[in-house]
Amino acid sequence: MTAGSPPQRLILVLICCWPAVPALAQPDVNTLDPFEGLSSGTEWLDKFTIEADPDPGDPFHNMTANEWWARTWNGEWSSAAAEGTSFEEFYAGLQGRSGNSVALRSPYPWTSAEDHWNAWRQAAGGTTANPPETLPDWSGDWQTRILVTGGAILVRDLWAGVSEDYKPRFEQGLQAELEGSHWWPADTCLPNGYFRNGWSLRYVMLNDQVMIMAEDQPLNEYRVTYHDGRGFVPEGMAFPTWYGQSQGFWDGDELIVWVKDIKGWYAGHGLPEYSGELEIIERWKRIGDEIIVDITLYDPLAFAFPWHEVALHTMRDDWTQPPAAHNECVSTNNVFHDEAGRIAELGPDDPRYRDIFDARPWAKVFGQMEEAKRSGGLPEAPSFLTLSPTQ
Amino acid sequence: MERKQIGQKQVGQKLVTAAAAALAVFATSDMRVHAHHSHAMFDDSREVTVVGTVAGVSYANPHVYLSVETTPSSGQAERWSVEMSHIGNMMNRGVHANTINVGDAITISMNPLRSGQRGGNYTRIVSINGVQNIAEGSSWAPGQTG
Numbered sequence A: 001m002t003a004g005s006p007p008q009r010l011i012l013v014l015i016c017c018w019p020a021v022p023a024l025a026q027p028d029v030n031t032l033d034p035f036e037g038l039s040s041g042t043e044w045l046d047k048f049t050i051e052a053d054p055d056p057g058d059p060f061h062n063m064t065a066n067e068w069w070a071r072t073w074n075g076e077w078s079s080a081a082a083e084g085t086s087f088e089e090f091y092a093g094l095q096g097r098s099g100n101s102v103a104l105r106s107p108y109p110w111t112s113a114e115d116h117w118n119a120w121r122q123a124a125g126g127t128t129a130n131p132p133e134t135l136p137d138w139s140g141d142w143q144t145r146i147l148v149t150g151g152a153i154l155v156r157d158l159w160a161g162v163s164e165d166y167k168p169r170f171e172q173g174l175q176a177e178l179e180g181s182h183w184w185p186a187d188t189c190l191p192n193g194y195f196r197n198g199w200s201l202r203y204v205m206l207n208d209q210v211m212i213m214a215e216d217q218p219l220n221e222y223r224v225t226y227h228d229g230r231g232f233v234p235e236g237m238a239f240p241t242w243y244g245q246s247q248g249f250w251d252g253d254e255l256i257v258w259v260k261d262i263k264g265w266y267a268g269h270g271l272p273e274y275s276g277e278l279e280i281i282e283r284w285k286r287i288g289d290e291i292i293v294d295i296t297l298y299d300p301l302a303f304a305f306p307w308h309e310v311a312l313h314t315m316r317d318d319w320t321q322p323p324a325a326h327n328e329c330v331s332t333n334n335v336f337h338d339e340a341g342r343i344a345e346l347g348p349d350d351p352r353y354r355d356i357f358d359a360r361p362w363a364k365v366f367g368q369m370e371e372a373k374r375s376g377g378l379p380e381a382p383s384f385l386t387l388s389p390t391q
Numbered sequence B: 001m002e003r004k005q006i007g008q009k010q011v012g013q014k015l016v017t018a019a020a021a022a023l024a025v026f027a028t029s030d031m032r033v034h035a036h037h038s039h040a041m042f043d044d045s046r047e048v049t050v051v052g053t054v055a056g057v058s059y060a061n062p063h064v065y066l067s068v069e070t071t072p073s074s075g076q077a078e079r080w081s082v083e084m085s086h087i088g089n090m091m092n093r094g095v096h097a098n099t100i101n102v103g104d105a106i107t108i109s110m111n112p113l114r115s116g117q118r119g120g121n122y123t124r125i126v127s128i129n130g131v132q133n134i135a136e137g138s139s140w141a142p143g144q145t146g
Helices: A006-016 A041-048 A065-070 A076-082 A087-092 A113-123 A148-152 A155-160 A167-178 A361-375 B018-027 B087-092
Strands: A049-052 A099-102 A140-146 A200-205 A209-214 A221-226 A245-251 A254-260 A279-287 A290-298 A307-316 A335-337 A343-345 B002-006 B046-058 B065-070 B078-083 B105-112 B119-128 B131-133 B142-145
Touching: A041 A049, A041 A290, A041 A307, A065 A148, A065 A155, A065 A167, A076 A087, A099 A148, A113 A245, A113 A254, A113 A279, A113 A290, A140 A148, A148 A307, A155 A167, B046 B078, B046 B119, B065 B105, B078 B105
Parallel strands: A221 A245, B002 B046, B078 B119
Antiparallel strands: A049 A099, A140 A200, A140 A307, A200 A209, A209 A221, A245 A254, A254 A279, A279 A290, A290 A307, A335 A343, B046 B065, B046 B105, B065 B078, B105 B119, B119 B131, B131 B142
16 A cells, blocks of 8 residues: 555545544542452453444544454455445445443553652552462463453554553554554564463573563563562663563562563554563462452553553363464475565465475575585585595 | 365355354464464465375474365376364364375365465365365365265
């Protein structure tokens, strides 16, 4: 898609004429002890799930982020255009179910991760580590449910939370998904980044760190949170990574984590970009067979205000569900984006096709080497077994 | 939806839409789904059915793949790459690592690549070694032989 094409202009006109977003009801939270009295993870999720009446003037057609990509991911626009449907008619037919959204604005009074961290640390007695005598046991496999970045939020609420500087980028990504030119990191085996960082998680609890392994991610990614008071990697040694560096301290059985040095990234799926300025404060607590994660995201470049997110991990302690498995994206992928930006996939007759069924791919390379020697492309080198031993 | 048959024989089948396949993805997952890539490269307005022999099986995430060799009326063997869902979805649909094996005779339907290359996203396994599929949509349940 080129900037200023008719479909893009249509969305621009709709957005610029849309009235200001009404203020949303803010969940009531004890800002220094948010999990006080909490009995279940579902209770915490429900607190941030808000009712949303359909708005006939919504330029995003009352779609959630999930609906935005799920209603377009089969290339519906390509099929409609081939039948002579105009983009206006196509987009008019895309309408969300609405009903619910997610409270995106942080319920906390702080405007930076550092202030947030310091306030919670002071509330915990000024600790820098303070592990309980017996660490809570989070080891095992968990299934994640997450609200905002899971796509349960209305796109119009996300739009209100994106900075003016980043709105054009968000609009471009949304437009591309409408037109079937989705760009998702995993489609070419790149990391999904913090916004889609794991469906099936395995926790390993150690005395100094919590390790999270996300086997289902394109690069079988992992993340480490130190909670022994060692502090961040010193300035000059630190560098941006996909999931940043994490430090934690304990407030009783709750782990508070500060994440920074995160690479700016884009996850598609109806979600906007975040910048390399993103810093995150998480508060983790296990209740029964659930782990609740309260997440506040500070990104002064990409966000219009600090965001709030809720994740809930549910234990998987049997084989009633299929097991998590190694992600073999790198070795099996034939997806690419063509010269028009469209997502495409190579068929087996294309010379660029990665033959994922070849059990001995090295044999093809060795054969190419022998052929190159025969044709003079490589220096002659007979089999070493044919050479006489030297004394 | 346009339907096309490639292979040695005609096989009757129920129409399976891409929308049904997408719904199955949602039905078997939590709020976040394993959407590795969009399906916009597949033409959901067309369905191709190939009849051939399984030449390769890659039972892996993020997608299970089949390689199917067909012998169309032209006599020139063709190789098709058939994309399926991730392991979790495939298990829930009744397709396990040993359900489809190299050498099996298979009839399978797919939304073909829009590019015209020989590949697609499967919509239905019609039969394996003559055993008809009695499950709905993209699931597999063995029925009668023949």
